[in-house]
Amino acid sequence: MKKYKEVSIDPTTQKMYERAQELGIETVWERLEKQQPQCGYGLLGICCRNCMMGPCRINPFGGEPKRGVCGADADTIVARNLLRMIAAGAAAHSDHGRHVALTLLVAAEMAEKFKKEGKPVLELDNMASNTLPYQVRDPEKLKAVAKRLGIETEGKSIRELAKEVAEVALNDFGKQDEEPLAFLKAYLNPKTYEIFEKAAEKAGMPWFENGILPRSIDREIVESLHRTHIGTDHDPVSILLHGLKTALGDAWGGSLIATELQDVLFGTPKVIKAEANLGVLKEDYVNIVVHGHEPVLSEKIVEAAQDPELIELAQKLGAKGINVVGMCCTGLEVLMRHGIPIAGNFLQQEMAIVTGAVEAMVVDVQCIMPATVDVARCFHTKIIDTSPIATFPGAIHIKFDERRADEIAKEIVRTAVENFPNRSKQRVEIPKEKMSGYVGFSVEAILEHFGGTLKPIEEAIVEGKIKGVAGLVGCNNPKVKQDHNHIKIANELMKRDVLLVGTGCWATAAMKYGIFLPEYADTENVGPGLREFAKEWGIPPALNMGSCVDCTRILVLADLVARDLNVPISALPVVGSAPEAMTEKAVSIGTYFVASGITTHLGVVPPVLGGPKVVKILTQDLYDIVGAAFIVEPDPYKAAKLMYEHIMKKRKELGI
Ligand code: SF4
Ligand code: MSK
Known part of the structure; x- marks a missing residue:
């Protein structure tokens, strides 16, 4: 077991780690220790499981075996493994971006439908109606994005523009032509563009059409898997060039779409003061931790926690109110836009539960350890998974649907509130440390x-x-x-x-x-x-x-x-x-x-x-x-x- 000072410089993590040890709760650090020594082949990237003739590994000291069964050498294997890592990372960011674009499209289409049903026209045209699960909170940003994309904005309603922008974004995911991404063309300065265009030629591979300019976000990810399939691409240069291309599809495609359209839907961040660290958990409140990456969910949880009925219920059950705090990137999303306090970063997810003061950890996608469920079993904490693509054995599954966002968010918050009486007060120990910042x-x-x-x-x-x-x-x-x-x-x-x-x-x-x-x-x-x-x-x-x-x-x-x-x-x-x-x-x-x-x-x-x-x-x-x-x-x-x-x-x- 590690000493608490070895695991972190953060005093709240140190305290909660020590407490976990006292309570016999296994955390990420013990699990890392149990993995020692980690596989040397894996650390060097020289093992391959890309086909069933393998797994193969290369001798790192220059002896035999120098090649896998198919003949792939160390560089081919390392490059292929790296490309698969890039592709998975790009996929995670970009699927997040797709989800945001689809949310914008769904909201615009619902506005269109409601309009036809005779609901108030102006509010729907402005995408500001409460009847919609998601509104356009920053119409100016929407217009700015539309202008960058070359979409005519004159004489168009916010609803029409939202639909058009969402469609251009979605087209960047699945288009089949050789043209670079519309978002990339709209945002990138010509000098950098030219470097992307010429990169492959400079690397001696002129057959890369348009260099490393990505054509479609999904296509580059799929091609990464294709290239790394047994018997396909074996030159580390071309494998890595495609890695750059795939990553650029993430940067100037998937991630950019996520950021820009989240700003459109939830507001572009403005400078605001807020607080961070485990000390933002409150002893007398129902504490809900939103953890993961997608604000499409956490925005709604923040809203639902302000519902007077749910606050009243919390008070009836003995709490002073409802305290929503963030963890990891979904925490940063609501921190940036609303000043919602952030309880910690990646290594504090288990620590937050160890405080004994968390009624629910509401998770969406990415960077959520399955171990949170095991730690939560030692307390009253409920882990609520919400994404149809991320299910945690042992968690409560309340899957999110954008069309019923408000209703589901309230159900999630209610589940947390109703869990408050199950909290064991003697087991609550919240570190005091927190810090403010802009x-x-x-x-x-x-x-x-x-x-x-x-x-x-x-x-x-x-x-x-x-x-x-x-x-x-x-x-x-x-x-x-x-x-x-x-x-x-x-x-x-x-x-x-x-x-x-x-x-x-x-x-x-x-x-x-x-x-x-x-x-x-x-x-x-x-x-x-x-x-x-x-x-x-x-x-x-x-x-x-x-x-x-x-x-x-x-x-x-x-x-x-x-x-x-x-x-x-x-x-x-x-x-x-x-x-x-x-x-x-x-x-x-x-x-x-x-x-x-x-x-x-x-x-x-x-x-x-x-x-x-x-x-x-x-x-x-x-x-x-x-x-x-x-x-x-x-x-x-x-x-x-x-x-x-x-x-x-x-x-x-x-x-x-
Ligand atoms: Fe081994 Fe080649 Fe198959 Fe990889 S692709 S597992 S190196 S035979
Ligand atoms: S949450 S990707 S641990 S930054 Fe985005 Fe933190 Fe890294 Fe996850």
């Missing part, structure tokens, strides 16, 4: 803050007050002490006057340690230039841009700066990092950052070291192909140094 830095909110332009940031970079920008993203991983690398890398970069923008579990980590407070700029962890800039503009030295799919906000921001300077994104003094990467989605994000021109650091070594050619392509050759590559470095101090050196190199190339 969140909600969408691209629109950043532009608004700086007077409608990014010039102040650009000028500060040119002057050298800010040396560059780092996008910090991604997960927790129990192989790394929770939040340790997130915070160390953040501080090391800020000390060197690098402005931070970030998403996902990194953003939750940063918030827990006060980094999203403007006064953090006064600490020794922030360099003088960045401090001056942050104070001048009244911002924290790091900006929370949202959830995992919102990594696209970072790309759109970088793209706007690149447009202003008339250069591709790869020319900018910008770096990315996933200090505690864990998911296949993080692999896709890292790949699309690199493909888009942002050199990206990974703090957890991905399973590629068994393929020397693959490693060379990822860490060196990609510079010549897309202008960026991967940095892999587990030590956070060394990593920050390498990232800073890259920023300084880019500054030099730009002549600043």
Whole structure:
């Protein structure tokens, strides 16, 4: 068993981990320990199960076997495995995006139907009617997205525009022509576009039509599976080029659609103050944790928890009210838009249950450990799964249907409220620690803050007050002490006057340690230039841009700066990092950052070291192909140094 200080730097996790140990509850850290030693072939990426002649593995020390039964060598196997990881990550993000687009379409079609039935026309045309399960909360964003896509907005109702935009988005998933994605064409600056177009030719593979420009989101994912089927693609270069293409379909397709259409449906985030960490759970309230990724559900839970009838019921059952808090990325979605407090990041999902104060953990998709059900059995907590594609044995299944969103959300909240009397008060132990911070830095909110332009940031970079920008993203991983690398890398970069923008579990980590407070700029962890800039503009030295799919906000921001300077994104003094990467989605994000021109650091070594050619392509050759590559470095101090050196190199190339 580990000591509590070894698992996390977060005092709430430390306390709850210790408590879990006292109660004999197994957590992620014990399960990781039981897996030791983890398979060396797997860690190096040199095992293959792609057909039933296998499984095959390659001798990592140069001896036999050097090839799988079919003849695939280490590099082919490593590249194929990596492509499958990228495809799975891209699929997860993009299926999320599809769900959002379908929700917008369904809402627009329902408005059309209700209109025909004689319900109030104006409200339905504005998609603002309460009779609809989902409204368009940000019509201006809808118009802006439509304009980007080249859709005529004049004389059209919000309902008509919503339908048209949803249809263009859905077409990007399944179209069969060779044209690049409509969303990519609408959002990407021509200089970066040209790099995508020429990338394959530069890599010596001119037969890639349109280079690495994705044609359809689903098609690139399907082709990834096809290419990696036994006996298909065996050249690590072409396999990895298709990996870039698939990841770009995620970035400038699936994830972008998710972010943009979520803003349309639920509102574009504006700067707002909120709180983070397990201390946001309340002793006298019904606590509901929304966990997963899709705000299509969590938005409705937040609404249902404000229902006077359900609040009254909670009070009748002895609670003061209903307290909804978030976990992981669905938590970040409602944090960004409504200031709903976030209870923690990935490694705190079990810890939240161990407080004994959670009536229900309502889960949708991605990053939800099946172990939550086992931990919940030790308490009164109910795990409620809601997605038709994610069922947890032992959980309560209340599957979500957008058409009956309000009714189902109320049923879920009622289930949580009715569970309150089952709470054992003596077993409740909520850590006190929580931290406040400013969140909600969408691209629109950043532009608004700086007077409608990014010039102040650009000028500060040119002057050298800010040396560059780092996008910090991604997960927790129990192989790394929770939040340790997130915070160390953040501080090391800020000390060197690098402005931070970030998403996902990194953003939750940063918030827990006060980094999203403007006064953090006064600490020794922030360099003088960045401090001056942050104070001048009244911002924290790091900006929370949202959830995992919102990594696209970072790309759109970088793209706007690149447009202003008339250069591709790869020319900018910008770096990315996933200090505690864990998911296949993080692999896709890292790949699309690199493909888009942002050199990206990974703090957890991905399973590629068994393929020397693959490693060379990822860490060196990609510079010549897309202008960026991967940095892999587990030590956070060394990593920050390498990232800073890259920023300084880019500054030099730009002549600043
Ligand atoms: Fe082995 Fe080749 Fe089959 Fe993979 S595809 S399991 S390397 S025979
Ligand atoms: S939740 S993908 S652990 S960031 Fe998006 Fe956190 Fe990584 Fe899941």
